[in-house]
Each structure stands twice: as C-alpha cells, then as structure tokens.
Amino acid sequence: xxxxxxxxxxxxRARPAAGARAGERAAHLLEHSRTLVRPAxxxxxxxxxxxxxxxxxxxxxxxxxxxxxxxxxxxxxGLRQALAVLGAEAAGAPQxxxxxxxxxxxxxxxxxxxxxxxxxxxxxxxxxxxxWKAYGTGPAVLAGDAxxxxxxxxxxxxxxxxxxSAVRHLSTALNDLVRGQADDLLFESRPWTGPEAVRxxxxxxxxxxxxxxxxxxxxxxxxMLAGAPRETVAxxxxxxxxxxxxxxxxxxxxxxxxxxxxxxxxVHADLxxxxxTFPVLAALGTxxxxxxxxxxxxxxxxxxxxxxxxxxxxEDAGGRAAATAEAHRHIAVVDACLDSLPTTTGTGTGTTHxxxxxxxxxxxxxxxxLRALLDFLVRREM
Amino acid sequence: xxxxxxxxxxxxRARPAAGARAGERAAHLLEHSRTLVRPAxxxxxxxxxxxxxxxxxxxxxxxxxxxxxxxxxxxxxGLRQALAVLGAEAAGAPQxxxxxxxxxxxxxxxxxxxxxxxxxxxxxxxxxxxxWKAYGTGPAVLAGDAxxxxxxxxxxxxxxxxxxSAVRHLSTALNDLVRGQADDLLFESRPWTGPEAVRxxxxxxxxxxxxxxxxxxxxxxxxMLAGAPRETVAxxxxxxxxxxxxxxxxxxxxxxxxxxxxxxxxVHADLxxxxxTFPVLAALGTxxxxxxxxxxxxxxxxxxxxxxxxxxxxEDAGGRAAATAEAHRHIAVVDACLDSLPTTTGTGTGTTHxxxxxxxxxxxxxxxxLRALLDFLVRREM
Numbered sequence: 001x002x003x004x005x006x007x008x009x010x011x012x013r014a015r016p017a018a019g020a021r022a023g024e025r026a027a028h029l030l031e032h033s034r035t036l037v038r039p040a041x042x043x044x045x046x047x048x049x050x051x052x053x054x055x056x057x058x059x060x061x062x063x064x065x066x067x068x069x070x071x072x073x074x075x076x077x078g079l080r081q082a083l084a085v086l087g088a089e090a091a092g093a094p095q096x097x098x099x100x101x102x103x104x105x106x107x108x109x110x111x112x113x114x115x116x117x118x119x120x121x122x123x124x125x126x127x128x129x130x131x132w133k134a135y136g137t138g139p140a141v142l143a144g145d146a147x148x149x150x151x152x153x154x155x156x157x158x159x160x161x162x163x164x165s166a167v168r169h170l171s172t173a174l175n176d177l178v179r180g181q182a183d184d185l186l187f188e189s190r191p192w193t194g195p196e197a198v199r200x201x202x203x204x205x206x207x208x209x210x211x212x213x214x215x216x217x218x219x220x221x222x223x224m225l226a227g228a229p230r231e232t233v234a235x236x237x238x239x240x241x242x243x244x245x246x247x248x249x250x251x252x253x254x255x256x257x258x259x260x261x262x263x264x265x266x267v268h269a270d271l272x273x274x275x276x277t278f279p280v281l282a283a284l285g286t287x288x289x290x291x292x293x294x295x296x297x298x299x300x301x302x303x304x305x306x307x308x309x310x311x312x313x314x315e316d317a318g319g320r321a322a323a324t325a326e327a328h329r330h331i332a333v334v335d336a337c338l339d340s341l342p343t344t345t346g347t348g349t350g351t352t353h354x355x356x357x358x359x360x361x362x363x364x365x366x367x368x369x370l371r372a373l374l375d376f377l378v379r380r381e382m
Numbered sequence: 383x384x385x386x387x388x389x390x391x392x393x394x395r396a397r398p399a400a401g402a403r404a405g406e407r408a409a410h411l412l413e414h415s416r417t418l419v420r421p422a423x424x425x426x427x428x429x430x431x432x433x434x435x436x437x438x439x440x441x442x443x444x445x446x447x448x449x450x451x452x453x454x455x456x457x458x459x460g461l462r463q464a465l466a467v468l469g470a471e472a473a474g475a476p477q478x479x480x481x482x483x484x485x486x487x488x489x490x491x492x493x494x495x496x497x498x499x500x501x502x503x504x505x506x507x508x509x510x511x512x513x514w515k516a517y518g519t520g521p522a523v524l525a526g527d528a529x530x531x532x533x534x535x536x537x538x539x540x541x542x543x544x545x546x547s548a549v550r551h552l553s554t555a556l557n558d559l560v561r562g563q564a565d566d567l568l569f570e571s572r573p574w575t576g577p578e579a580v581r582x583x584x585x586x587x588x589x590x591x592x593x594x595x596x597x598x599x600x601x602x603x604x605x606m607l608a609g610a611p612r613e614t615v616a617x618x619x620x621x622x623x624x625x626x627x628x629x630x631x632x633x634x635x636x637x638x639x640x641x642x643x644x645x646x647x648x649v650h651a652d653l654x655x656x657x658x659t660f661p662v663l664a665a666l667g668t669x670x671x672x673x674x675x676x677x678x679x680x681x682x683x684x685x686x687x688x689x690x691x692x693x694x695x696x697e698d699a700g701g702r703a704a705a706t707a708e709a710h711r712h713i714a715v716v717d718a719c720l721d722s723l724p725t726t727t728g729t730g731t732g733t734t735h736x737x738x739x740x741x742x743x744x745x746x747x748x749x750x751x752l753r754a755l756l757d758f759l760v761r762r763e764m
Contacts, residue, residue: 115527118520138501139501139567145526146557150553164538167545167546171535
C-alpha cells in the first residue's frame with residue numbers, strides 16, 4: 001500500500017503507534033462498508049445485460065474475464081462507498097440509509113475508471129488488464145455507459161427525501177468530472193512556460209472537478225438522502241472536494257518521489273509523459289526554475305536520465321515543498337469542514353430512525369468515524 | 383432522402399398526392415420543433431466545457447471542427463425532439479412544456495450516436511467524419527459522457543410534475559438502449575443456423591431496446607412532464623417503442639434493397655458484415671432457406687457477388703415479404719396506441735396551461751399532428 005506520509009515527508013511524519021491504530025480503524029471502516037454495500041451493489045450489477053454485467057464485475061475485481069471468481073480478491077478500497085455510508089450516519093441516520101448513495105457513487109466511480117482508462121490508454125489497473133484491454137474498446141465504452149445509466153436509475157428509484165436534489169447533485173458531480181477530465185487531457189498539450197502555461201489555479205480547478213467532485217458527492221449524498229440539513233450536506237461536499245485536491249497533489253508527489261514498487265506506476269511516468277503536475281507547475285513559478293524550463297521545453301521527449309534530472313531540479317526549485325504545503329492546506333480545509341458539522345443534526349427523521357438520543361449518539365460516533373477515515377486517508381495512505 | 387415506400391413495396395405504395403401533402407406537413411412539424419427547441423438546446427450545450435461543447439455542436443451538425451459554422455446545415459431531422467414537443471401537446475399542455483423533455487432526449491440521442499459510432503467503427507455520419515474520426519476516440523468517449531450527464535441534469539432541474547418518475551423513465555430508456563446495443567454487438571458473432579442462431583423474438587427485443595426505448599421515452603416524456611395521466615404516458619411510450627421496431631426492420635430492408643445513392647450506405651454492407659437483420663432471419667426460418675444457409679455458413683467472408691446472390695435467395699425464401707409484414711404489424715400497433723389516446727386528457731394543469739376548452743382543442747390538434755408525423759415517418763420515409 002502506498003503511504004502518503006513518505007510522500008509528504010520531510011514536512012510531516014505521523015507517530016508510528018498512533019498511525020498503526022488509525023490504520024486498523026480505517027481498514028475496519030472500509031471493510032465494514034464494503035460488506036454492508038456489497039449485496040445492494042451486486043443486486044444492481046445483476047440487473048445489467050449479462051455480458052455487460054460481467055465487464056462491470058470484472059472491473060469491480062469480482063471476477064476474471066469469462067466470469068470465474070478472482071483469487072486473491074482484486075477489489076479497490078471502496079473509499080467512496082464508505083464516505084456515503086459514514087455521511088448518512090453523520091446525519092443521524094442508520095448506515096443502511098447510505099447504502100443507496102453508496103451504490104450510486106460506486107457505480108459512477110467504476111464507470112469513470114473504465115472510460116478514463118480508454119482515454120488515457122492505460123493497459124493495467126490494480127495489476128490486471130483494464131476493461132478495454134481485456135474486452136475491447138467498444139465493449140468497454142458500452143459497459144461504462146451501462147454503469148452510468150444504472151447509477152442514475154438506482155438514485156432515481158431510491159426511497160427517501162428529496163430525490164430530484166439528489167439526482168441533481170450526482171449529475172453536477174458527473175458534469176464536473178467530465179470537465180476535469182477534459183482539462184486534464186488538454187493540459188498535456190499546453191506549453192510549460194509563457195502565457196499559455198497552466199496556472200496553479202487552473203490545476204486546482206481541474207483536480208477539484210476530476211477527483212474532488214465525486215468524493216464530495218459521495219460524502220454528501222448519503223446525508224442528503226437521509227434528510228440532513230442543507231448546511232451539513234454542503235460541509236460534507238466541501239470536505240470531499242478538498243480531499244480530492246489533496247489526493248491529486250499527493251498522487252503527483254508519489255508519481256515523482258514515490259517508490260514504484262509501492263505505487264505500482266513506472267518511475268517518473270508523469271514526467272516522461274509531460275503531465276502538468278503540481279510540483280512541476282509550482283517549481284516553474286519560482287526564480288530558480290530556469291534550468292528546469294530549459295530541460296522541459298527541449299524539442300526531444302525526455303529520457304530516463306532527463307527525468308531524473310528534472311525531479312532533482314523540481315526539488316531544488318521548491319516544487320516538492322510547495323506541493324506538500326498545498327496538500328496540507330487542503331487537508332486543513334477538510335478538518336475545518338468536519339469541525340463545522342453539528343453533533344445534533346436534527347434531520348426530522350426521528351420517527352423512522354429511532355429516538356433523538358439514539359440519533360445524536362450515532363451522529364457523534366459517525367462524525368468521529370468519518371474524521372478517522374479521512375484523517376487516515378489524507379495523512380497516511382492513498 | 384430515403385423513402386420507406388420503396389423498401390416496403392410491392393406490398394404497399396402510398397398515393398403520391400396525399401404523400402406529398404403529408405410530407406409537407408411532417409417537414410413543417412419537424413422544422414417547427416427544431417426552431418422551438420434550439421435555444422434551450424444551445425443553452426444546455428453552452429454550459430459544457432468549451433472543448434467538449436464544440437464536439438457536441440459538431441455532432442449536432444452546428445459547426446465544423448474548430449468551431450466554424452457549417453454550410454449547408456448538417457443537422458438531423460430532430461425526430462425525437464418533435465416527438466417530445468407533440469407528446470406534451472397531446473397531453474393538453476403548450477408545446478413549450480415539451481421543450482425540456484426535447485432537450486433531454488436530443489442530448490441522449492446525440493450521446494448514443496457518438497458512442498455507437500465508436501463501437502461500430504463507423505467513419506462517417508450524414509456525410510461527415512464521425513466525432514471519433516474528427517477528434518479521436520478518447521475525446522469522443524468524453525463528449526458522449528458529457529452529453530449523457532447534461533441530459534440527466536437538464537431533466538432533474540426541470541420544473542413540473544413528477545421529476546423522479548421522469549428521471550426514472552429516462553434512465554430505463556438508457557438501460558434498454560445499452561442492452562439493445564450489447565445484443566446487437568453480440569448477434570454479429572452468433573451463427574446463422576442451429577440452436578445458437580438468433581431467433582426473431584430476440585431480434586424484436588434488441589430492436590425495441592436499441593431503437594424503440596428512446597423513441598418511446600421521447601414521445602412519453604413531454605406528456606409526463608406536462609402531468610398527463612399514466613395511461614396517456616404508457617400509450618405514447620408504447621407507440622414510440624413499436625415505431626422503433628418498425629424503423630429497425632425498414633432499415634434492414636433498405637440495407638439490402640435500398641438505393642445506396644439514397645440510403646448513403648454502401649450496397650449490401652449489412653450482408654457483407656454478417657449482420658443479423660430481420661429479412662435474413664425470417665428467410666432462414668423457411669423451408670426454402672437451405673441454399674441461403676449454405677452460402678452464409680461458408681467459411682470465407684462474402685464477396686460482392688455472394689452478397690447479390692444472398693439478397694436474391696433471401697427474397698426467394700420470403701424474407702423480404704416477411705420483413706415488410708413485420709414492419710406493418712408494428713405500424714398497426716402504433717396506430718392503435720394513437721387511437722387509444724383520449725381527446726380530453728384532463729391533466730389537472732388547467733390553471734397553468736389555460737382553460738379546459740383551450741387545452742382540449744390543443745390536445746386534439748396535437749394528437750392529429752403526432753399521427754401525421756408518425757404516419758409519414760413510418761409509411762413514407764426514414
């Protein structure tokens with residue numbers, strides 16, 4: 001597993017004992033959510049056309065091409081479904097109220113991985129061939145579309161509070177996701193320097209759209225379906241969005257200084273591909289950036305030695321430190337959003353979800369759980 | 383323009399004078415709907431990321447790659463938007479009530495063309511390069527996703543009656559569309575004969591899902607948003623679904639016996655590609671089908687002379703007549719659905735949409751318009 005602390009060092013290093021306990025609690029929360037959500041998610045996938053359903057199940061790490069079970073399991077952490085379940089709990093509702101939201105966001109996440117892998121031409125994910133590699137580009141496009149439609153159908157058919165608002169929230173996240181992916185693709189052909197260069201604020205908007213919007217939606221949607229007040233929903237959405245930007249920046253840090261054996265990505269892949277990552281953009285904005293700019297602007301594509309030199313120049317120009325500080329700034333906003341959550345949410349759902357006292361106890365515990373999970377994720381590992 | 387009468391002959395031939403008048407009325411209804419819907423559709427497209435919005439506008443026939451205006455215009459007929467507008471009117475509401483539904487279904491239709499062209503590897507549409515040919519596969523996947531998300535957002539944000547039902551209706555159509563496309567792709571690798579051969583009822587289900595579901599949704603969604611009674615919505619949906627099957631069968635007929643100069647497709651393309659079209663499936667189900675089966679089952683791919691011989695054998699075995707009869711059967715169901723529509727719809731929207739008498743007059747006129755359009759489309763041209 002990729003540790004975020006190594007990427008964020010030397011600025012910050014968690015205490016090992018506390019880190020181990022936080023890790024256990026986060027792992028427990030993630031596994032608990034996966035177990036809770038799995039039957040409803042499997043039920044949704046089971047409603048798909050069998051061929052398309054197999055591609056979806058393959059993509060979720062549940063089976064091999066042809067349908068045989070996977071051993072060992074190849075599923076992701078299921079962060080988004082955990083956020084949905086904990087978000088519902090933070091609004092004082094039982095976790096089950098977050099299951100519909102969890103299914104919807106997990107389906108959208110799977111759809112976006114499937115289509116992004118086509119757009120980026122990525123041949124592997126979690127050590128297995130991507131869907132377009134295993135089944136072909138056309139079928140992978142189709143499977144993504146099916147997951148997308150299924151997510152909308154799941155949410156539109158949900159029992160609960162204000163369904164039009166929930167569907168609007170999800171479709172806003174989807175629009176943002178597409179917007180972020182468009183910018184990320186276009187950034188690759190923009191120059192490193194000059195008036196057309198990518199600015200840090202453009203990077204932040206891209207990262208918020210591409211990664212943050214769906215994390216925000218995941219965190220907020222469970223609470224929204226459970227009838228949480230507007231301020232709670234907004235605070236949870238904002239926390240998820242800033243979590244997303246922090247994730248993206250840390251991903252950039254790991255892409256340059258992470259251990260390829262741990263990250264699972266080839267060393268310096270982003271640099272070799274000319275990807276506009278935050279550490280490079282930050283370094284190019286400093287007065288020490290001239291040799292880096294010369295190297296990146298050279299007509300020939302970078303080779304491995306160039307990439308090593310670029311990594312060193314980025315660090316010298318302060319790009320690593322600036323990116324680390326940027327990630328910490330967004331983590332601080334996540335913390336502030338969680339601090340702003342009322343312990344008593346007063347959802348007005350007392351008749352269906354038990355007494356007010358029981359709700360308050362659940363709400364307090366789950367805000368703690370949410371904090372534990374986010375803390376662990378943003379501080380310790382991706 | 384491709385005339386359906388030639389494909390349906392010798393079984394039926396419309397009277398030329400009546401046909402010309404019906405053609406003028408249908409052309410007027412289509413143009414009127416396009417004019418009515420265009421501002422809202424342009425407004426929706428304008429909310430997209432500029433690059434993605436350009437691909438969407440290109441796909442709609444509004445611009446060239448790079449954004450320059452198209453001359454002459456390259457837009458489609460806009461059948462689905464016309465169905466949505468007339469469906470709303472048939473429910474006694476003003477046409478403007480159907481505009482939101484029209485925008486949503488037109489966005490979904492554009493999304494599905496974009497992604498289908500990738501899956502089918504089609505390089506041209508309406509005489510222009512397809513989006514994946516003009517902009518690349520990855521960008522075309524992204525533009526389709528954006529249109530899909532925009533359709534859902536448009537509908538979820540609509541004013542009006544029961545939005546969750548409307549969103550559910552659209553997502554059911556989307557799921558059906560994916561299911562139909564999956565079957566259509568899988569049919570290509572199934573054998574012509576034996577227990578694994580595609581049965582006519584499997585074909586009908588595929589055609590209803592792939593083509594009928596969105597036509598049904600288009601026809602019903604305007605009425606649904608205008609608050610029409612459930613029976614009206616169901617009858618309009620059913621009419622659109624059967625219209626879709628008739629369309630698909632006629633498309634198959636045109637693919638074999640249509641004039642390539644008129645259809646815009648290479649001669650016998652479906653036969654050369656091994657596509658499981660209705661005339662072939664019907665012919666293979668007869669006792670006269672043995673030489674056809676031998677030809678289709680031969681190990682080598684068909685050449686142009688084989689395809690000509692296959693077309694002749696299909697006609698001899700009764701495949702052309704059977705497909706024509708099949709199309710007529712579905713047209714008869716469309717007629718019956720339209721006949722079942724109440725002239726007084728009693729939507730309960732009298733306060734917003736005028737007096738009951740005015741509503742009834744609108745409803746009667748628009749049911750006539752809807753009938754005129756569908757009659758013309760299914761009987762005269764595609």
